[in-house]
Amino acid sequence: MMSSMDLTFLGTASAYPSPTRGVSCTALKHEDGSIWLFDCGEGSQIQLMRSLLKASKVNKIFITHLHGDHMFGLPGLMCTVSQNNQKTGQLELYGPHGLRRFIRCSLQLSRSELTYNYVVHELQVVEEQLPAEWNTWTVNHDAEGSLHPNEHPGQQISPDEKGVWNLIEDDRFVVKAVWLKHRIPSFGFCVEEKPTQGKLNDAMLRSMGVPPGPLYGKIKSGETIMSPTGEEVRPEDVLGPPRPGRKVIIMGDTADSSQLMSVGLNADVLVHEATLENELLAQALQNGHSTPEMAAVLGKSLNVGKLVLTHYSQRYKPLGAVTEKDDKSVSVLLEQAEAVLGKGKVICAEDFLTIPIPPRKA
Ligand SMILES: [Zn+2]
Numbered sequence: 002m003m004s005s006m007d008l009t010f011l012g013t014a015s016a017y018p019s020p021t022r023g024v025s026c027t028a029l030k031h032e033d034g035s036i037w038l039f040d041c042g043e044g045s046q047i048q049l050m051r052s053l054l055k056a057s058k059v060n061k062i063f064i065t066h067l068h069g070d071h072m073f074g075l076p077g078l079m080c081t082v083s084q085n086n087q088k089t090g091q092l093e094l095y096g097p098h099g100l101r102r103f104i105r106c107s108l109q110l111s112r113s114e115l116t117y118n119y120v121v122h123e124l125q126v127v128e129e130q131l132p133a134e135w136n137t138w139t140v141n142h143d144a145e146g147s148l149h150p151n152e153h154p155g156q157q158i159s160p161d162e163k164g165v166w167n168l169i170e171d172d173r174f175v176v177k178a179v180w181l182k183h184r185i186p187s188f189g190f191c192v193e194e195k196p197t198q199g200k201l202n203d204a205m206l207r208s209m210g211v212p213p214g215p216l217y218g219k220i221k222s223g224e225t226i227m228s229p230t231g232e233e234v235r236p237e238d239v240l241g242p243p244r245p246g247r248k249v250i251i252m253g254d255t256a257d258s259s260q261l262m263s264v265g266l267n268a269d270v271l272v273h274e275a276t277l278e279n280e281l282l283a284q285a286l287q288n289g290h291s292t293p294e295m296a297a298v299l300g301k302s303l304n305v306g307k308l309v310l311t312h313y314s315q316r317y318k319p320l321g322a323v324t325e326k327d328d329k330s331v332s333v334l335l336e337q338a339e340a341v342l343g344k345g346k347v348i349c350a351e352d353f354l355t356i357p358i359p360p361r362k363a
C-alpha cells in the first residue's frame with residue numbers, strides 16, 4: 002500500500018540534546034516507504050527508535066553542515082543499523098566537503114564494518130560560505146588513504162553557473178542545494194518531485210473499444226495507437242492533466258538564506274531554523290542564525306505553503322512545558338513568524354511531530 006509523503010521531526014533543538022529535545026534530524030518519508038534523513042545530530046538513532054519510522058528504511062542522508070549538532074549521530078546510527086542486520090542496499094550520503102573524512106575516520110578507527118555499503122558525495126564549498134576567520138585554523142577536509150571496506154567512491158559536486166549544486170535527478174525527484182551563510186559552510190536542500198502522469202480516461206477508452214492491457218501501457222508511454230475499430234487514439238486525448246510535483250525545502254543553520262530564491266519558489270513546505278526570537282537579532286546574526294521574522298520574510302518571498310520553524314535555542318521550552326515563571330516557550334517564535342505570514346501558515350516543529358505533505362491537485 003502506498004503511504005503518504007510526510008516529514009517527521011526527530012530533533013528540534015540547537016547546540017545539544019536535552020531530555021525534552023533532540024538535536025537536528027528531520028525524516029522525509031516517501032510514498033514507497035523509503036526515508037531520507039536531513040541531518041543526524043547526536044542521539045538521532047534513539048529518536049528514530051522512539052518514532053514510528055524504521056532506521057532500516059533510511060537510504061539517503063543529507064548533512065547541511067559539519068557542526069556536531071547536525072552530524073555527531075552519524076557513525077552510531079550507521080553502525081546500529083548494521084548490527085541489527087536490518088539494512089540491505091547502499092546508503093548514500095550528501096554533505097559538505099569533509100563529511101567523507103569524518104565518516105571514514107570514525108568507522109576505520111573503531112574498526113566498524115557494516116553489513117551494507119555506503120557512498121559519500123561531497124558538496125564543494127565556495128568562497129561566499131566561508132566566515133572571515135576561516136583560514137586562522139587550518140583543517141584538513143580531504144579523506145585520504147584507502148577507502149573503508151564498505152565504502153564506494155563518491156562524487157565531488159561543484160555548483161553550476163547559477164550557484165546551484167545539482168545532487169540528484171532520477172525519474173521521480175530532483176534534489177538541489179544552495180549555500181547558506183553560517184559560522185561554517187552550510188547548505189539548504191530543495192527536494193522537488195517530478196510531475197506524475199495524469200489518469201487514463203478508462204470510460205472513454207472502453208467506448209472506443211480499447212481493452213485494458215498492453216495498449217494502455219503504450220498510451221501511457223506516449224505512443225499513439227490504433228483502436229480495434231481503426232480509430233487513432235492519441236495520448237493527449239485520453240490522459241488527464243499531469244499532477245504537479247511537490248517541493249520541500251530543508252535548511253541548515255543560516256544567517257542568510259537569500260540563495261534559496263533561485264530554487265525555492267512556491268515550495269509546499271519550507272523548514273527553516275529560528276534559533277532566537279526577533280529581539281535577539283544581533284546575537285542571532287553574530288552566531289550565524291535566524292530569527293522567526295527572517296525565516297517568515299523569506300517564506301513570504303518564496304510564496305511557500307507552510308513555514309516550519311525548528312532548531313530552537315534551549316531557552317524556548319516546548320509548548321505546554323513551561324513550568325517556571327520566567328520560562329519561555331516556542332509560542333514566542335510562532336507568533337513572531339505569524340506576524341509576517343499570517344495565522345495557519347506557520348508550524349513550530351516539536352520532536353516526533355509529523356507533517357503530511359499532500360499531493361498537489363492536477
Ligand atoms: Zn545547529
Ligand SMILES: [Zn+2]
Nearest residue numbers: 066068183254
Ligand atoms: Zn551550526
